Amino acid sequence: MELKDVDLNLLVVFDNLLRQGTVSGAAKTLNLSQPAVSNALARLRTLFGDPLFVRSSKGMLPTPLAEELAEPVAYALESLQTALSHKVSFDPLRSVRAFRIAMTDIGEVHFIPPLMGALGDRAPGVTVTTVRNTAVDLAAEMSQGKIDLAVGHLPELGTTFFQRRLFRQRYVCLFRPGHAMDKKTVSMRDFEAAEHIVVTAAGTGHARVDEILAQHGVQRKIRLRVPHFVALADIIATTDLVATVTLTFAERCARYFGLRYVKHPFALPEIQINLFWHARYHRDPANQWLRDQFVGLFSD
Template identity: 35%
Template structure:
Protein backbone atom coordinates (compact mmCIF):
# COMPACT_ATOMS: atom_id res chain seq x y z
CA UNK A 1 0.00 0.00 0.00
CA UNK A 2 2.81 2.43 0.86
CA UNK A 3 4.59 1.73 -2.41
CA UNK A 4 1.42 2.34 -4.40
CA UNK A 5 0.75 5.62 -2.57
CA UNK A 6 4.30 6.85 -3.26
CA UNK A 7 4.01 6.03 -6.96
CA UNK A 8 0.83 8.04 -7.23
CA UNK A 9 2.61 11.25 -6.16
CA UNK A 10 3.60 13.46 -9.07
CA UNK A 11 6.76 15.26 -7.94
CA UNK A 12 6.23 18.16 -10.32
CA UNK A 13 3.06 19.02 -8.42
CA UNK A 14 4.61 18.86 -4.96
CA UNK A 15 6.07 21.82 -3.07
CA UNK A 16 9.42 20.44 -1.88
CA UNK A 17 9.31 22.79 1.10
CA UNK A 18 6.64 20.51 2.52
CA UNK A 19 9.33 17.91 3.16
CA UNK A 20 11.37 20.47 5.09
CA UNK A 21 8.32 20.94 7.31
CA UNK A 22 7.90 17.17 7.60
CA UNK A 23 11.49 16.78 8.78
CA UNK A 24 11.14 19.59 11.32
CA UNK A 25 7.94 18.14 12.79
CA UNK A 26 9.52 14.68 12.99
CA UNK A 27 12.62 16.09 14.68
CA UNK A 28 10.83 18.39 17.12
CA UNK A 29 7.76 16.24 17.78
CA UNK A 30 5.73 19.41 18.20
CA UNK A 31 4.10 21.83 15.75
CA UNK A 32 4.98 24.91 17.78
CA UNK A 33 8.66 23.97 18.09
CA UNK A 34 8.81 23.06 14.40
CA UNK A 35 7.33 26.45 13.49
CA UNK A 36 9.94 28.21 15.64
CA UNK A 37 12.78 26.27 14.03
CA UNK A 38 11.52 27.12 10.54
CA UNK A 39 10.69 30.75 11.39
CA UNK A 40 7.12 30.17 10.32
CA UNK A 41 3.79 30.68 12.04
CA UNK A 42 2.10 27.67 13.60
CA UNK A 43 -0.88 27.97 11.20
CA UNK A 44 1.55 27.85 8.25
CA UNK A 45 3.10 24.63 9.59
CA UNK A 46 -0.35 23.14 10.23
CA UNK A 47 -1.37 24.00 6.66
CA UNK A 48 1.78 22.38 5.26
CA UNK A 49 1.11 19.24 7.30
CA UNK A 50 -2.47 19.14 6.01
CA UNK A 51 -1.17 19.24 2.42
CA UNK A 52 1.27 16.43 3.15
CA UNK A 53 -1.47 14.33 4.72
CA UNK A 54 -3.55 14.80 1.59
CA UNK A 55 -0.64 13.83 -0.65
CA UNK A 56 0.20 10.66 1.30
CA UNK A 57 -3.36 9.86 2.34
CA UNK A 58 -2.03 9.30 5.85
CA UNK A 59 -2.05 11.38 9.08
CA UNK A 60 1.79 11.16 9.24
CA UNK A 61 1.72 12.58 12.83
CA UNK A 62 -0.88 11.98 15.54
CA UNK A 63 -1.48 13.62 18.89
CA UNK A 64 0.50 12.03 21.73
CA UNK A 65 0.18 14.02 24.96
CA UNK A 66 1.52 17.54 24.24
CA UNK A 67 3.40 16.42 21.19
CA UNK A 68 3.04 14.68 17.83
CA UNK A 69 4.03 11.03 17.24
CA UNK A 70 4.92 9.77 13.75
CA UNK A 71 2.74 7.15 12.11
CA UNK A 72 4.24 3.95 10.68
CA UNK A 73 4.30 5.57 7.22
CA UNK A 74 6.17 8.62 8.54
CA UNK A 75 8.73 6.33 10.16
CA UNK A 76 9.10 4.42 6.90
CA UNK A 77 9.88 7.48 4.78
CA UNK A 78 11.78 9.78 7.13
CA UNK A 79 15.27 8.54 6.22
CA UNK A 80 14.59 8.84 2.50
CA UNK A 81 13.20 12.34 2.97
CA UNK A 82 16.24 13.41 5.00
CA UNK A 83 18.63 11.85 2.50
CA UNK A 84 16.92 13.68 -0.36
CA UNK A 85 17.05 17.00 1.51
CA UNK A 86 20.75 16.51 2.24
CA UNK A 87 21.43 15.80 -1.43
CA UNK A 88 19.63 18.99 -2.42
CA UNK A 89 21.59 21.01 0.12
CA UNK A 90 24.85 19.54 -1.18
CA UNK A 91 23.88 20.37 -4.75
CA UNK A 92 23.08 23.96 -3.82
CA UNK A 93 26.33 24.18 -1.88
CA UNK A 94 28.31 22.97 -4.87
CA UNK A 95 26.66 25.63 -7.00
CA UNK A 96 27.84 28.33 -4.61
CA UNK A 97 31.36 27.04 -4.09
CA UNK A 98 33.69 25.22 -6.45
CA UNK A 99 36.77 23.30 -5.36
CA UNK A 100 38.69 22.34 -8.53
CA UNK A 101 40.87 19.72 -6.85
CA UNK A 102 37.83 17.78 -5.62
CA UNK A 103 35.22 18.58 -8.27
CA UNK A 104 33.88 16.00 -10.71
CA UNK A 105 32.10 17.65 -13.60
CA UNK A 106 31.85 17.52 -17.39
CA UNK A 107 32.34 20.73 -19.38
CA UNK A 108 31.67 21.19 -23.09
CA UNK A 109 33.61 23.43 -25.45
CA UNK A 110 32.79 24.08 -29.10
CA UNK A 111 36.02 24.53 -31.05
CA UNK A 112 37.44 24.24 -34.55
CA UNK A 113 40.05 21.62 -35.37
CA UNK A 114 42.94 24.11 -35.27
CA UNK A 115 41.92 25.24 -31.80
CA UNK A 116 41.67 21.62 -30.67
CA UNK A 117 45.15 20.84 -31.95
CA UNK A 118 46.90 23.89 -30.52
CA UNK A 119 44.90 24.67 -27.37
CA UNK A 120 43.71 21.38 -25.89
CA UNK A 121 47.17 19.96 -25.01
CA UNK A 122 48.26 22.85 -22.73
CA UNK A 123 44.75 23.24 -21.33
CA UNK A 124 44.46 19.55 -20.43
CA UNK A 125 47.95 19.52 -18.89
CA UNK A 126 46.84 22.38 -16.65
CA UNK A 127 43.46 20.79 -15.80
CA UNK A 128 45.06 17.45 -14.92
CA UNK A 129 47.20 19.24 -12.33
CA UNK A 130 44.52 21.50 -10.85
CA UNK A 131 41.29 19.54 -11.36
CA UNK A 132 42.09 15.88 -12.11
CA UNK A 133 38.46 14.71 -12.02
CA UNK A 134 37.21 17.29 -14.51
CA UNK A 135 36.16 16.03 -17.94
CA UNK A 136 36.23 18.25 -21.03
CA UNK A 137 34.28 17.52 -24.22
CA UNK A 138 35.30 19.34 -27.39
CA UNK A 139 32.64 19.47 -30.12
CA UNK A 140 32.35 20.86 -33.64
CA UNK A 141 29.29 23.12 -33.69
CA UNK A 142 28.14 24.99 -36.82
CA UNK A 143 28.45 28.73 -36.30
CA UNK A 144 24.76 29.20 -37.06
CA UNK A 145 23.92 26.97 -34.06
CA UNK A 146 26.42 28.39 -31.57
CA UNK A 147 24.15 30.98 -29.90
CA UNK A 148 21.26 28.52 -29.60
CA UNK A 149 23.41 25.79 -28.06
CA UNK A 150 25.00 28.21 -25.58
CA UNK A 151 21.53 29.47 -24.61
CA UNK A 152 20.17 25.95 -24.11
CA UNK A 153 23.21 24.80 -22.12
CA UNK A 154 24.20 22.20 -24.71
CA UNK A 155 27.67 23.73 -24.74
CA UNK A 156 29.32 25.76 -21.97
CA UNK A 157 31.79 27.73 -24.09
CA UNK A 158 32.70 28.28 -27.72
CA UNK A 159 36.03 29.42 -29.17
CA UNK A 160 35.81 30.98 -32.60
CA UNK A 161 36.48 34.07 -34.67
CA UNK A 162 34.68 37.31 -33.87
CA UNK A 163 31.01 36.75 -34.69
CA UNK A 164 27.81 38.82 -34.33
CA UNK A 165 25.95 37.71 -31.19
CA UNK A 166 22.97 38.91 -29.15
CA UNK A 167 23.13 40.58 -25.75
CA UNK A 168 22.70 37.26 -23.91
CA UNK A 169 26.05 36.01 -25.21
CA UNK A 170 29.22 37.41 -23.67
CA UNK A 171 32.67 37.06 -25.16
CA UNK A 172 36.27 37.98 -24.54
CA UNK A 173 39.31 37.92 -26.85
CA UNK A 174 41.64 34.95 -26.49
CA UNK A 175 44.25 36.31 -28.86
CA UNK A 176 45.04 36.92 -32.50
CA UNK A 177 46.05 34.50 -35.22
CA UNK A 178 48.32 35.46 -38.12
CA UNK A 179 48.69 33.43 -41.29
CA UNK A 180 51.71 31.55 -42.66
CA UNK A 181 52.43 29.46 -45.73
CA UNK A 182 53.45 25.80 -45.56
CA UNK A 183 55.17 23.68 -48.21
CA UNK A 184 57.00 20.36 -48.39
CA UNK A 185 60.59 20.29 -47.18
CA UNK A 186 62.14 19.90 -50.66
CA UNK A 187 59.86 22.40 -52.37
CA UNK A 188 61.70 24.59 -54.90
CA UNK A 189 60.71 27.69 -52.89
CA UNK A 190 62.29 26.47 -49.63
CA UNK A 191 65.22 28.68 -48.67
CA UNK A 192 63.95 31.61 -50.73
CA UNK A 193 62.01 34.61 -49.55
CA UNK A 194 58.44 33.95 -50.61
CA UNK A 195 57.43 36.91 -52.76
CA UNK A 196 54.01 38.04 -53.91
CA UNK A 197 54.91 36.83 -57.42
CA UNK A 198 55.85 33.38 -56.11
CA UNK A 199 52.65 33.16 -54.11
CA UNK A 200 50.35 34.24 -56.93
CA UNK A 201 51.92 31.88 -59.47
CA UNK A 202 51.93 28.80 -57.21
CA UNK A 203 49.08 26.29 -56.97
CA UNK A 204 47.28 26.15 -53.64
CA UNK A 205 45.13 24.19 -51.22
CA UNK A 206 42.21 26.15 -49.75
CA UNK A 207 40.92 24.92 -46.40
CA UNK A 208 37.33 25.90 -45.63
CA UNK A 209 34.25 24.45 -43.96
CA UNK A 210 32.14 26.22 -46.59
CA UNK A 211 31.26 24.56 -49.87
CA UNK A 212 32.38 27.53 -51.93
CA UNK A 213 33.73 31.05 -51.71
CA UNK A 214 37.20 32.61 -51.28
CA UNK A 215 39.51 32.52 -48.27
CA UNK A 216 40.80 35.51 -46.32
CA UNK A 217 43.98 35.51 -48.39
CA UNK A 218 41.95 35.63 -51.61
CA UNK A 219 40.31 38.87 -50.55
CA UNK A 220 43.77 40.36 -49.96
CA UNK A 221 44.93 39.18 -53.39
CA UNK A 222 41.85 40.58 -55.13
CA UNK A 223 42.52 44.01 -53.67
CA UNK A 224 45.85 43.87 -55.52
CA UNK A 225 44.21 42.72 -58.72
CA UNK A 226 45.61 39.20 -58.34
CA UNK A 227 44.18 35.72 -57.96
CA UNK A 228 45.61 32.26 -57.36
CA UNK A 229 44.97 28.77 -58.65
CA UNK A 230 43.18 26.50 -56.20
CA UNK A 231 43.99 22.86 -56.98
CA UNK A 232 42.33 21.41 -53.87
CA UNK A 233 39.62 22.58 -51.53
CA UNK A 234 39.28 20.54 -48.33
CA UNK A 235 37.83 20.80 -44.82
CA UNK A 236 40.78 20.62 -42.42
CA UNK A 237 44.39 21.70 -42.27
CA UNK A 238 45.80 18.33 -41.29
CA UNK A 239 44.54 16.74 -44.51
CA UNK A 240 45.81 19.73 -46.48
CA UNK A 241 49.30 19.39 -45.02
CA UNK A 242 49.44 15.68 -45.81
CA UNK A 243 48.75 16.56 -49.44
CA UNK A 244 51.29 19.40 -49.38
CA UNK A 245 53.98 17.00 -48.14
CA UNK A 246 53.56 14.95 -51.32
CA UNK A 247 52.98 17.72 -53.89
CA UNK A 248 54.09 21.23 -54.86
CA UNK A 249 50.87 22.74 -53.50
CA UNK A 250 51.05 25.52 -50.88
CA UNK A 251 48.80 25.79 -47.83
CA UNK A 252 47.96 29.07 -46.11
CA UNK A 253 47.11 28.38 -42.48
CA UNK A 254 47.18 29.81 -38.92
CA UNK A 255 50.72 30.40 -37.71
CA UNK A 256 50.32 28.66 -34.33
CA UNK A 257 49.14 25.46 -36.02
CA UNK A 258 51.83 25.73 -38.72
CA UNK A 259 54.59 26.00 -36.12
CA UNK A 260 53.53 22.84 -34.34
CA UNK A 261 53.18 20.90 -37.57
CA UNK A 262 56.63 22.07 -38.71
CA UNK A 263 58.11 20.65 -35.51
CA UNK A 264 56.48 17.31 -36.33
CA UNK A 265 58.44 17.28 -39.60
CA UNK A 266 57.74 17.08 -43.29
CA UNK A 267 56.95 20.74 -43.97
CA UNK A 268 58.55 24.16 -43.87
CA UNK A 269 56.73 27.38 -43.11
CA UNK A 270 57.35 30.92 -44.26
CA UNK A 271 55.58 34.27 -43.71
CA UNK A 272 52.59 35.06 -45.93
CA UNK A 273 53.67 37.78 -48.39
CA UNK A 274 50.30 39.47 -48.06
CA UNK A 275 49.05 42.05 -45.60
CA UNK A 276 46.01 40.42 -44.06
CA UNK A 277 44.36 41.46 -40.80
CA UNK A 278 45.08 39.24 -37.81
CA UNK A 279 42.16 36.94 -37.04
CA UNK A 280 40.76 37.60 -33.57
CA UNK A 281 39.74 34.47 -31.68
CA UNK A 282 37.14 34.95 -28.93
CA UNK A 283 35.78 32.84 -26.10
CA UNK A 284 31.95 32.89 -25.93
CA UNK A 285 29.56 31.98 -23.11
CA UNK A 286 25.96 32.68 -22.09
CA UNK A 287 25.53 35.35 -19.43
CA UNK A 288 23.72 32.90 -17.13
CA UNK A 289 27.07 31.12 -16.77
CA UNK A 290 28.27 34.11 -14.75
CA UNK A 291 26.28 32.73 -11.81
CA UNK A 292 28.07 29.38 -11.91
CA UNK A 293 31.43 29.47 -10.07
CA UNK A 294 32.58 26.29 -11.83
CA UNK A 295 32.06 27.77 -15.28
CA UNK A 296 33.71 31.03 -14.27
CA UNK A 297 36.68 29.07 -12.96
CA UNK A 298 37.03 27.16 -16.22
CA UNK A 299 36.67 30.38 -18.20
CA UNK A 300 39.60 31.86 -16.29
CA UNK A 301 41.72 28.77 -16.93
CA UNK A 302 41.04 29.02 -20.66
CA UNK A 303 41.76 32.75 -20.75
CA UNK A 304 45.10 32.06 -19.08
CA UNK A 305 46.11 28.93 -21.03
CA UNK A 306 44.82 29.43 -24.55
CA UNK A 307 46.46 32.76 -25.45
CA UNK A 308 49.85 31.12 -24.85
CA UNK A 309 49.47 29.11 -28.03
CA UNK A 310 48.24 32.04 -30.12
CA UNK A 311 50.73 33.97 -32.17
CA UNK A 312 51.69 37.49 -31.10
Protein backbone atom coordinates in the same frame (compact mmCIF):
# COMPACT_ATOMS: atom_id res chain seq x y z
CA MET B 1 -4.58 17.60 -1.95
CA GLU B 2 -2.19 19.29 -4.40
CA LEU B 3 1.28 20.48 -3.40
CA LYS B 4 0.50 23.93 -4.80
CA ASP B 5 -2.24 24.25 -2.15
CA VAL B 6 0.18 23.70 0.75
CA ASP B 7 1.98 26.60 2.44
CA LEU B 8 5.53 25.40 3.08
CA ASN B 9 5.65 27.45 6.30
CA LEU B 10 2.85 25.32 7.71
CA LEU B 11 4.97 22.20 7.23
CA VAL B 12 7.84 23.89 9.06
CA VAL B 13 5.48 24.57 11.99
CA PHE B 14 4.23 20.97 11.86
CA ASP B 15 7.78 19.61 11.98
CA ASN B 16 8.70 21.83 14.94
CA LEU B 17 5.53 20.89 16.86
CA LEU B 18 6.56 17.27 16.48
CA ARG B 19 10.08 18.01 17.72
CA GLN B 20 9.17 20.35 20.60
CA GLY B 21 5.87 18.83 21.73
CA THR B 22 4.44 22.21 22.76
CA VAL B 23 3.13 25.32 21.04
CA SER B 24 5.38 27.50 23.21
CA GLY B 25 8.46 25.39 22.39
CA ALA B 26 7.75 25.53 18.65
CA ALA B 27 7.13 29.28 18.86
CA LYS B 28 10.45 29.85 20.59
CA THR B 29 12.39 27.74 18.09
CA LEU B 30 10.78 29.48 15.11
CA ASN B 31 11.00 32.93 16.68
CA LEU B 32 7.22 33.33 16.35
CA SER B 33 4.50 34.27 18.81
CA GLN B 34 2.39 31.52 20.39
CA PRO B 35 -0.80 32.85 18.69
CA ALA B 36 0.99 32.64 15.31
CA VAL B 37 1.87 28.98 15.91
CA SER B 38 -1.66 28.25 17.17
CA ASN B 39 -3.07 29.88 14.03
CA ALA B 40 -0.76 27.78 11.84
CA LEU B 41 -1.90 24.63 13.67
CA ALA B 42 -5.52 25.54 13.05
CA ARG B 43 -4.78 25.90 9.32
CA LEU B 44 -2.97 22.55 9.31
CA ARG B 45 -5.97 20.86 10.93
CA THR B 46 -8.26 22.31 8.28
CA LEU B 47 -5.87 21.34 5.50
CA PHE B 48 -5.54 17.71 6.60
CA GLY B 49 -8.99 17.28 8.12
CA ASP B 50 -7.40 15.91 11.28
CA PRO B 51 -6.53 17.29 14.76
CA LEU B 52 -2.87 16.27 14.17
CA PHE B 53 -2.00 17.07 17.83
CA VAL B 54 -4.06 16.62 21.02
CA ARG B 55 -3.29 18.16 24.39
CA SER B 56 -2.18 15.94 27.25
CA SER B 57 -0.29 16.22 30.51
CA LYS B 58 2.84 15.40 28.52
CA GLY B 59 2.30 18.14 25.95
CA MET B 60 0.96 17.91 22.38
CA LEU B 61 0.67 14.30 21.31
CA PRO B 62 0.59 13.50 17.56
CA THR B 63 -2.36 11.65 16.09
CA PRO B 64 -1.78 8.56 13.94
CA LEU B 65 -1.96 10.75 10.79
CA ALA B 66 0.63 13.13 12.22
CA GLU B 67 2.92 10.20 13.03
CA GLU B 68 2.48 8.94 9.46
CA LEU B 69 3.38 12.36 8.05
CA ALA B 70 6.32 12.93 10.40
CA GLU B 71 9.06 11.11 8.52
CA PRO B 72 8.28 12.20 4.93
CA VAL B 73 7.75 15.84 5.98
CA ALA B 74 11.02 15.89 7.97
CA TYR B 75 12.90 14.29 5.07
CA ALA B 76 11.45 16.72 2.53
CA LEU B 77 12.27 19.77 4.66
CA GLU B 78 15.80 18.53 5.34
CA SER B 79 16.41 17.87 1.65
CA LEU B 80 15.13 21.31 0.72
CA GLN B 81 17.25 22.99 3.40
CA THR B 82 20.32 21.11 2.19
CA ALA B 83 19.67 22.19 -1.39
CA LEU B 84 19.20 25.82 -0.38
CA SER B 85 22.28 25.86 1.84
CA HIS B 86 24.54 23.93 -0.48
CA LYS B 87 27.05 25.98 -2.44
CA VAL B 88 27.76 24.22 -5.70
CA SER B 89 31.47 23.59 -6.08
CA PHE B 90 33.80 21.84 -8.48
CA ASP B 91 36.77 19.78 -7.31
CA PRO B 92 38.87 19.01 -10.40
CA LEU B 93 41.02 16.44 -8.60
CA ARG B 94 37.95 14.32 -7.77
CA SER B 95 35.67 15.17 -10.68
CA VAL B 96 34.78 12.71 -13.44
CA ARG B 97 33.04 15.43 -15.44
CA ALA B 98 32.84 14.95 -19.22
CA PHE B 99 33.31 18.30 -20.97
CA ARG B 100 32.34 18.98 -24.58
CA ILE B 101 34.16 21.75 -26.45
CA ALA B 102 33.36 23.02 -29.95
CA MET B 103 36.36 23.74 -32.15
CA THR B 104 37.78 23.15 -35.61
CA ASP B 105 40.41 20.58 -36.54
CA ILE B 106 43.08 23.28 -36.55
CA GLY B 107 41.79 24.21 -33.11
CA GLU B 108 42.40 20.64 -31.97
CA VAL B 109 45.99 20.86 -33.20
CA HIS B 110 46.60 24.04 -31.21
CA PHE B 111 44.53 23.57 -28.07
CA ILE B 112 44.14 19.89 -27.29
CA PRO B 113 47.76 18.74 -26.64
CA PRO B 114 48.50 21.45 -24.02
CA LEU B 115 45.01 21.17 -22.52
CA MET B 116 45.17 17.40 -22.05
CA GLY B 117 48.67 17.68 -20.64
CA ALA B 118 47.42 20.14 -18.03
CA LEU B 119 44.33 18.08 -17.20
CA GLY B 120 46.48 15.03 -16.57
CA ASP B 121 47.89 16.78 -13.51
CA ARG B 122 45.01 19.03 -12.48
CA ALA B 123 41.95 16.89 -13.23
CA PRO B 124 42.90 13.23 -13.84
CA GLY B 125 39.30 12.01 -13.93
CA VAL B 126 37.98 14.66 -16.31
CA THR B 127 37.35 13.73 -19.95
CA VAL B 128 37.00 15.93 -23.03
CA THR B 129 35.07 15.49 -26.28
CA THR B 130 35.58 17.89 -29.17
CA VAL B 131 32.68 18.82 -31.42
CA ARG B 132 32.70 20.53 -34.81
CA ASN B 133 30.83 23.81 -34.49
CA THR B 134 29.31 23.30 -37.94
CA ALA B 135 28.04 19.80 -37.16
CA VAL B 136 25.51 20.99 -34.57
CA ASP B 137 23.23 23.92 -33.80
CA LEU B 138 25.97 25.48 -31.72
CA ALA B 139 23.95 28.23 -30.05
CA ALA B 140 21.17 25.83 -29.06
CA GLU B 141 23.53 23.11 -27.83
CA MET B 142 25.44 25.59 -25.67
CA SER B 143 22.26 27.13 -24.24
CA GLN B 144 21.12 23.63 -23.20
CA GLY B 145 24.46 22.80 -21.59
CA LYS B 146 25.24 20.08 -24.13
CA ILE B 147 28.39 21.93 -25.17
CA ASP B 148 30.37 23.68 -22.44
CA LEU B 149 32.64 25.98 -24.42
CA ALA B 150 33.37 27.01 -27.98
CA VAL B 151 36.69 28.36 -29.15
CA GLY B 152 37.58 30.04 -32.41
CA HIS B 153 36.38 32.81 -34.69
CA LEU B 154 32.60 32.61 -34.15
CA PRO B 155 30.88 35.94 -34.91
CA GLU B 156 27.52 34.16 -35.21
CA LEU B 157 27.29 33.64 -31.44
CA GLY B 158 25.18 36.54 -30.23
CA THR B 159 24.29 38.55 -27.17
CA THR B 160 23.39 35.59 -24.93
CA PHE B 161 27.05 34.53 -24.97
CA PHE B 162 30.03 35.77 -23.04
CA GLN B 163 33.39 35.80 -24.77
CA ARG B 164 37.02 36.27 -23.84
CA ARG B 165 39.79 37.02 -26.31
CA LEU B 166 42.57 34.46 -26.17
CA PHE B 167 44.93 35.77 -28.87
CA ARG B 168 45.23 37.27 -32.33
CA GLN B 169 46.90 35.57 -35.27
CA ARG B 170 48.54 36.91 -38.40
CA TYR B 171 48.73 34.99 -41.66
CA VAL B 172 51.84 33.64 -43.37
CA CYS B 173 52.67 31.62 -46.47
CA LEU B 174 53.58 27.98 -45.82
CA PHE B 175 55.61 25.81 -48.24
CA ARG B 176 58.24 23.08 -48.46
CA PRO B 177 62.00 23.75 -48.07
CA GLY B 178 63.63 24.72 -51.35
CA HIS B 179 60.44 26.17 -52.79
CA ALA B 180 60.79 29.26 -55.03
CA MET B 181 59.23 31.27 -52.18
CA ASP B 182 61.78 29.98 -49.66
CA LYS B 183 63.48 33.33 -49.05
CA LYS B 184 63.38 36.17 -46.54
CA THR B 185 60.58 38.10 -48.22
CA VAL B 186 58.18 37.32 -51.04
CA SER B 187 56.43 39.74 -53.36
CA MET B 188 52.88 39.71 -54.64
CA ARG B 189 54.34 38.58 -57.97
CA ASP B 190 55.91 35.57 -56.23
CA PHE B 191 52.62 34.84 -54.47
CA GLU B 192 50.53 35.01 -57.64
CA ALA B 193 53.04 32.93 -59.61
CA ALA B 194 52.87 30.06 -57.12
CA GLU B 195 50.36 27.21 -57.12
CA HIS B 196 48.12 27.17 -54.07
CA ILE B 197 46.23 24.80 -51.81
CA VAL B 198 43.17 26.29 -50.10
CA VAL B 199 41.42 24.93 -47.01
CA THR B 200 37.67 25.48 -47.27
CA ALA B 201 36.93 24.59 -43.65
CA ALA B 202 33.47 25.81 -42.69
CA GLY B 203 33.12 27.62 -39.40
CA THR B 204 36.61 29.14 -39.46
CA GLY B 205 37.88 32.62 -40.22
CA HIS B 206 39.91 31.34 -43.16
CA ALA B 207 37.07 31.70 -45.64
CA ARG B 208 37.29 35.42 -44.95
CA VAL B 209 40.88 35.36 -46.24
CA ASP B 210 39.71 34.12 -49.63
CA GLU B 211 37.07 36.85 -49.76
CA ILE B 212 39.58 39.60 -48.95
CA LEU B 213 42.10 38.42 -51.53
CA ALA B 214 39.37 38.20 -54.17
CA GLN B 215 38.04 41.67 -53.31
CA HIS B 216 41.49 43.16 -53.86
CA GLY B 217 41.98 41.40 -57.16
CA VAL B 218 44.72 39.08 -55.96
CA GLN B 219 45.09 36.25 -58.45
CA ARG B 220 45.91 32.78 -57.15
CA LYS B 221 46.46 29.61 -59.10
CA ILE B 222 44.45 27.26 -56.90
CA ARG B 223 45.37 23.69 -57.73
CA LEU B 224 43.80 21.96 -54.75
CA ARG B 225 40.97 22.61 -52.29
CA VAL B 226 40.57 20.48 -49.15
CA PRO B 227 37.86 20.66 -46.46
CA HIS B 228 40.16 20.50 -43.42
CA PHE B 229 43.70 20.98 -42.17
CA VAL B 230 44.49 17.43 -41.13
CA ALA B 231 46.51 16.50 -44.25
CA LEU B 232 47.74 19.97 -45.17
CA ALA B 233 51.31 19.60 -43.88
CA ASP B 234 51.76 16.22 -45.59
CA ILE B 235 50.53 17.61 -48.89
CA ILE B 236 52.71 20.71 -48.77
CA ALA B 237 55.79 18.66 -47.78
CA THR B 238 55.51 16.57 -50.96
CA THR B 239 54.35 19.18 -53.51
CA ASP B 240 55.11 22.72 -54.69
CA LEU B 241 51.80 23.99 -53.31
CA VAL B 242 51.64 27.04 -51.04
CA ALA B 243 49.07 27.61 -48.29
CA THR B 244 47.95 30.74 -46.48
CA VAL B 245 47.71 29.76 -42.81
CA THR B 246 48.00 31.27 -39.33
CA LEU B 247 51.42 31.77 -37.80
CA THR B 248 50.74 29.30 -34.97
CA PHE B 249 49.85 26.53 -37.39
CA ALA B 250 52.87 27.34 -39.56
CA GLU B 251 55.19 27.20 -36.55
CA ARG B 252 53.91 23.75 -35.68
CA CYS B 253 54.35 22.56 -39.27
CA ALA B 254 57.90 23.88 -39.29
CA ARG B 255 58.66 22.10 -36.01
CA TYR B 256 57.17 18.71 -36.83
CA PHE B 257 57.32 18.56 -40.65
CA GLY B 258 60.34 20.72 -41.46
CA LEU B 259 58.27 23.15 -43.52
CA ARG B 260 59.09 26.82 -44.08
CA TYR B 261 56.99 29.95 -43.84
CA VAL B 262 57.35 33.63 -44.60
CA LYS B 263 55.45 36.83 -43.93
CA HIS B 264 52.45 37.14 -46.22
CA PRO B 265 52.98 39.67 -49.02
CA PHE B 266 49.40 40.89 -48.73
CA ALA B 267 48.37 42.88 -45.63
CA LEU B 268 45.72 40.49 -44.40
CA PRO B 269 43.89 41.47 -41.19
CA GLU B 270 44.72 39.43 -38.12
CA ILE B 271 42.19 36.84 -36.97
CA GLN B 272 40.97 36.96 -33.37
CA ILE B 273 40.46 33.70 -31.49
CA ASN B 274 37.92 33.92 -28.68
CA LEU B 275 36.55 31.65 -25.98
CA PHE B 276 32.73 31.55 -25.80
CA TRP B 277 30.27 30.34 -23.16
CA HIS B 278 26.53 30.75 -22.68
CA ALA B 279 25.22 33.25 -20.14
CA ARG B 280 23.34 30.47 -18.30
CA TYR B 281 26.65 28.91 -17.27
CA HIS B 282 28.58 32.10 -16.52
CA ARG B 283 28.67 31.31 -12.78
CA ASP B 284 28.78 27.53 -13.05
CA PRO B 285 31.91 26.44 -11.11
CA ALA B 286 32.85 23.65 -13.53
CA ASN B 287 32.47 25.93 -16.54
CA GLN B 288 34.43 28.68 -14.77
CA TRP B 289 37.23 26.24 -13.98
CA LEU B 290 37.51 25.05 -17.58
CA ARG B 291 37.52 28.64 -18.83
CA ASP B 292 40.33 29.43 -16.42
CA GLN B 293 42.37 26.57 -17.90
CA PHE B 294 42.00 27.99 -21.40
CA VAL B 295 42.87 31.51 -20.29
CA GLY B 296 45.88 30.32 -18.31
CA LEU B 297 47.19 28.13 -21.12
CA PHE B 298 46.42 30.15 -24.22
CA SER B 299 45.66 33.79 -23.48
CA ASP B 300 48.15 36.39 -24.62
